[in-house]
Amino acid sequence: MFRLKVHKTRVAAAAAASATRNATTTTTHGNHYQYLQTSKLPTLYFQRSLPRLPIPLLEKTCERFLAAVQPIVSGEEYAHTQQVVEQFRQGIGMELHAKLKQRDEANKHTSYISQPWFDMYLADRVPLPLNYNPLVVLKNETRPEYQQQVVRATNMIISSLRFWRSLQASKLEPEVYHMNPKKTDNDNYRRWMSIAPKAFATYASYAFKAFPLDMSQYSRLFGTSRIPRLGKDELVLSPDAKHILVMRRGNMYTMNVLDSSGYIESPSVILGRLKSLIALDAQKAPASVPLGVLTSAQRDEWANSRAHFISSSKNADLLQREVDSALFCLCLDTEEDGVYNESDPTPLLKELLAGKSTNRWFDKAISLLVSADGTTSINFEHSWGDGVAVLRYLNEIYRDTTKQPYVSASTPHTPAEGDTSNVRYLDFEFDDRMRADVETAYAKNASVMANLDMNTLRYPKLNKGTCKRHGLSPDSIMQLSFQLAYRQAFQRYVGTYESCSTSAFKHGRTETMRPCTMATKAFCEAVLQPSQKQLSAGELRAMIDKCSSVHGQLTKDAAMGQGFDRHLFALKHTAQLEGLPLPSLYETEAYKRINYNIISTSTLGADTVIAGSFGPVVKDGLGLGYSIMNDMAGAIVTTYKDQARGKEFIDSLEAAFDTICAVIERSSSADKAKAAVRN
Missing domain, CATH: 3.30.559.70 (Choline/Carnitine o-acyltransferase, domain 2)
Incomplete structure (x- = not known):
């Protein structure tokens, strides 16, 4: 009895000393201490009704693959790739797609990518750190x-x-993405959800423009x-x-x-x-x-x-x-x-x-x-x-x-x-x-x-406020900057990886976005022209808007399970399961190059985070952790010293930020001048 009394006294003293709790409100066995949250909706309330990850149409996957490889291959390579892809679409691809659909139909409790993705991770023999x-x-x-x-x-x-x-x-x-948190992240929304049948709860949430996410990983x-x-x-x-x-x-x-x-x-x-x-x-x-x-x-x-x-x-x-x-x-x-x-x-x-x-x-x-x-x-x-x-x-x-x-x-x-x-x-x-x-x-x-090199950049002139003021997507501007930086420093375009979550679907994992597009390539080539051949600020700004539009569509496609990388990965996996020869599409230079991710990127856009990093995914690549915050844009780049030149890239990235910010500002000034003349 005495020991228990002493113990309670110590708990109360600790709470008082930290100035964070009223010691009389709860015991350590009470909900207030034992649980971080006591949600009105059970954690897995939406799990049963989450939609299944769709398998894209084979034709669309082929189109998206060709669009993604076009900026990084020569004209001759692209023409050859088109032929191989068309043969794949009309031949073995159709067979593999049908088998994948059949397998998916027999496993409705999960997604078509979940088990192959686990297997991919667990079967890789490389060390975990950096890789x-x-x-x-x-x-x-x-x-x-x-x-x-x-x-x-x-x-x-x-x-x-x-x-x-x-x-x-x-x-x-429950993890829910609220399109307008002020309107839906509240008790009223939760009351409506609590009376929705579990079999349809996700679809009821959609009516509020609130999108439940898969929580199977938790x-x-x-x-x-x-x-x-x-x-x-x-x-x-x-x-x-x-x-x-x-x-x-x-x-x-x-x-x-x-x-x-x-x-x-x-x-x-x-x-x-x-x-x-x-x-x-x-x-x-x-x-x-x-x-x-x-x-x-x-x-x-x-x-x-x-x-x-x-x-x-x-x-x-x-x-x-x-x-x-x-x-x-x-x-x-x-x-x-x-x-x-x-x-x-x-x-x-x-x-x-x-x-x-x-x-x-x-x-x-x-x-x-x-x-x-x-x-x-x-x-x-x-x-x-x-x-x-x-x-x-x-x-x-x-x-x-x-x-x-x-x-x-x-x-x-x-x-x-x-x-x-x-x-x-x-x-x-x-x-x-x-x-x-x-x-x-x-x-x-x-x-x-x-042999690991790490270089960092903090760039205060570009931030969320800048993007909002000029009507730009922060992520698309960052990805465009990476393309310009690499082109400036190394005179080429390479396979680039950006991850997008597919957790809006049951057992979704990620889809790959390919930020190197024909739109980003066109802008980079235009802005790097000699001054006498340069387009006007307005024309360059229109090209930035085009890049943003394309990037936005890629993001939407990926989030909705309509990318091409995971589909092609699953078709390849299906061929292996069926003991079939590897289709020729996977042997093309285009497929190898798009999957050799020299620029591998991951955003760290959270207000709780000050830094993040990971290793390059290929020996001569860049591991590029980035964020765009309220006060600055930043990047942390890892490279292997004898394989890639990280310092050159970071210096080029700062110059790329300068260039893009200058285009935006000049275009904005020109628009204001025109408006003043009209008035």
Whole structure:
């Protein structure tokens, strides 16, 4: 009785000290603490009624493919491609399309792309860092008392668990894209939806111009690990786990964060356990054999190492019971690993993206990385899901930790020193082979990272306000700038990748947009003409508008499942399943070139994010993370030093921004002058 009373007092003190809660409003077992949201609509309310991802018409796919390859092939290559595509459309393509439709009809519970896409990810043998796992860096806390590493980590843990518990209890708000949030993101909309039959709920929502999104990926956010296997990995889910994996200086620990009934432990308890873990680690040397390095290895190499490692029953138990099943991974970095420097963020970004890999477990669905200065990032394994689910989680926990953090620098904690049942050091057994395997993986990753170049650009003259003022699509302007920058720097046009979510459909994943178009090519060629041959500002502006129109249509097509990449991918996969020869379309130079994505882009347009990065997808390519915010446009470009010239591209990108902004301003000035004359 006395212990319970003391415990409640500590919780109340913690809440008062952090100035974020009225301690009398709830207990730690109450909904207010246990759930981040208590939605009136169950989380999966719309899932049953979501439309199925359509398979595009074969004729349309062929047309779209030809339009996409035209800017990047010669006239002769294009003419040849047209012939091959027409033969494909009238021949083997029709047969494969019919078989794909038949297979899709027999699997109405999912989408035609879902399983092949999982297989594609899991069968690839390349290392996860740089090749697949992206990095997203959250904005820092502006209040110093919440930015300290252990404080921010504790709040991130609690908010993550509140998100997870809401999801498990079906209390997390369904993911809905509101065309006009002020009119529909409200209780009135939810009341109408609550009386709509589940079989038709999605279509009822459409009447409000509110579009429900697939949420099947959310169940894999927590308690999911990618397990290396020879030939093809597997995903293992442990939704009932009550602990997280914590890494510091390569040492590995697990820490209970839920009690035996599945409730989130109190803030003072979680803070106390994390502090005791850090104190315990301070008594140890950095890991002499940092096992996590192996998760950066080529997948078959890691699979072989893991098979040997778990031949020890102790290792097998610890790895499977503690690591694989953990809800997520928390990586606590030290000063040596770097801190955030706004004037030069690249050293820290490189470390967070892949770095030395000694303090990472890249196989977890989600890893929270908290630097010594409190900078918090997410590094996530990509096979299980895409950006929609990750960004939702990221936005929710950022808002939760900043609006209502549960602990601060002055919060009392419940001591946990010596509590080995709740804070556990993973004392693995290593033999000479495992030591050698870790050393080899470390050396390979270090070699790759030494060859990785990263360049950044912040451009304040272009921002959301600029685009809105001139009636332009921010994304189309950014993509046009990339095409102009590459053409200026390297005198050619190349395969370019932009991802678009198809989560408006059941088990949708992504579709590829191809931002290098005949419209962008025409503009680039026009604007690069000598001054005496230059078109007027008005004519160039009309070409920018044309680029924006084409880009907008590509976006709409992709979002509605009417791209061509996934369809062609599925037809190729069908041929493989049927044991048929690879159709000649897939052997054309055009197909190879469009799928050799030298410019791979991903937008990071969230107000919770300050940076994001990923590796190039081909050896001589650019990994281009970009955003256009209220105050600036920005880009982070990764390249391999001996393969591509990232600094030249970034310099050219700044010049491209200058050029496009100048065209827009000149055109606007000319329009104003004409209006003044008319008046």
